[in-house]
Amino acid sequence: MKYKIGYIGLGIMGKPMARNIMKAGYEMVVHNRSRESVHELVSEGAIEAHSPAEVAAQVDVIFTNLPDSPDVELVALGENGIIQGTHEGLIYIDNSTIKPATARRVGGKLAEKGVTMLDAPVSGGDIGAINGTLTIMVGDSAEALEKVMPILQAIGETITHVGGLGDGQIAKAANQIMVAAQMVAMGELLILAQKAGADPEKVVQAIRGGAAGCWTLDNKPHHLFAGNREPGFKAYMQAKDLSIVMDTAREYGIPLPSTAVNTQLFNAMLEMGMAEQDNSAVIGVIEKLADVTLKTQK
Numbered sequence: 001m002k003y004k005i006g007y008i009g010l011g012i013m014g015k016p017m018a019r020n021i022m023k024a025g026y027e028m029v030v031h032n033r034s035r036e037s038v039h040e041l042v043s044e045g046a047i048e049a050h051s052p053a054e055v056a057a058q059v060d061v062i063f064t065n066l067p068d069s070p071d072v073e074l075v076a077l078g079e080n081g082i083i084q085g086t087h088e089g090l091i092y093i094d095n096s097t098i099k100p101a102t103a104r105r106v107g108g109k110l111a112e113k114g115v116t117m118l119d120a121p122v123s124g125g126d127i128g129a130i131n132g133t134l135t136i137m138v139g140d141s142a143e144a145l146e147k148v149m150p151i152l153q154a155i156g157e158t159i160t161h162v163g164g165l166g167d168g169q170i171a172k173a174a175n176q177i178m179v180a181a182q183m184v185a186m187g188e189l190l191i192l193a194q195k196a197g198a199d200p201e202k203v204v205q206a207i208r209g210g211a212a213g214c215w216t217l218d219n220k221p222h223h224l225f226a227g228n229r230e231p232g233f234k235a236y237m238q239a240k241d242l243s244i245v246m247d248t249a250r251e252y253g254i255p256l257p258s259t260a261v262n263t264q265l266f267n268a269m270l271e272m273g274m275a276e277q278d279n280s281a282v283i284g285v286i287e288k289l290a291d292v293t294l295k296t297q298k
Contacts, residue, residue, distance in 0.1 A: 002026065005151065006059035008052055008075055008082075009096070010037035012231065013122065014065035016129040017095065017155045021063075022046060024154035031055050052076070053085030061148055065095040068240055069102040076106045088114035091144050093152075095136075097121045097176070097241050100166035100248060107140065107165045116144045119165060121172035122156065123179070125233045127219070133157040137175070139168035173248055176241040179279070180262040182216035183238075187283030190224065191290050200294065201225055220280040227296035232278035239266040239275075 003026065007018035010032040018041060022028045028046040031054070032038050042048050049055040052075045056062050062082060066072050072094060076082045082092060092115050094103065100119075107117035117140060124134040136156040138145050145152075145161055152159050162171045189212075193203040201221070208217040223229070242263040249256045268285045269275065277284070287293050 003060040003148070003151065004029070004058065006030070006049070006055035006062040007065070008032065008055055008063065009065035010041065011065065011067075012126050012234075013129045014063075014095070015041065016126070017065065017122075017134075018046070018063070019044065020129075020132045021151060021154050024151070026151065026154075029055050029058050051080040051085075052082045053080045056082045056085030056090060057087070060089070061091045061093065061151060063093045063095055066098075067096070067237070069098040069244075072096050072098050072102060073106060077109055082115075083110060083113060086110065086113045086115050090115045091148055092117045093120050093148065094118070095120055095122050097172050097237075097244065098169060099244050100169040100173070101251075103139065103169050104166040116141050117165065118144055118148070119168040120152070121168055121175075123172065123175050124156075126231070128157075129155070135175075136160070137162050137168040137171035139163060139170075140165040169244075170248070173241075173245045176238070176245055177256070177259050179216075180238060180242055180266065181258060182214055183220075183279050183282050184262050184265055184286075186216050186220060186280065187286040190221070190283060190294055191286045191292060194294060195290055195292050216280070220278075223278070224280060224283060224294060225297050229274075229277045229281035229284070231276065232280070234275065235266060235269045235277050235279050235281060236275040238279040238282075239263070239270055242266055 031049040103119040119139040122134040128134040134156040193200040
């Protein structure tokens, strides 16, 4: 059976993900608050819808990719939300990064209507979304995951069933701890190298093949050296994700000392007017503290 798919939330991540599902041969119904992305995908063969309820009523599997927990609750459970158009057997896959408690609450409400929800946050940034190489962390029904696995394989390269509903979001919180740590560490090492008199580009070349090697050093320095701090993954979204991490840590009484500092640095980005820049642009906060600016290529 070839499922009919719905996708709600066509931003930097959602639009290329929806497009890759379409390229895999699935019929697609799309909805987004701003209509430009909807019209773009309609021109490529998608069907336009004007509310989440309208999408849900037409499809077998519905995805959302939204900014934050309140957005998911509104789209899933609010007026003209998914719950208003739902039907028995619908599978709902949320690619947003939200609080685990929100995923569990929304999934519980939809289960009363015969809907199975998978919380399935993603990692890999806009590059992974465009190339279909995302990492996807899935919570809840292993049976439902098996049904939709071919669809997820159109957008992701590594798909892991983590556990129950909300556990995908816990995995994403853990992921964002590491992402923030890498971005901050990269900013610190680049400024250290430059202010101490070394060439930051050569320092990166020297260390990325050793124990310091990571996705961030492979993908971000060349953008910074070129003076490009455009997203990518926006700083305000990184700050939002870290607030989810810290809220979850408080809920369970978990000390996260380094993440607490990194959260402050990303919040400082927002205060400094860098909310729309890439999360790697946290180096700008380090620059301010060190009173030095990273040299860029001419």
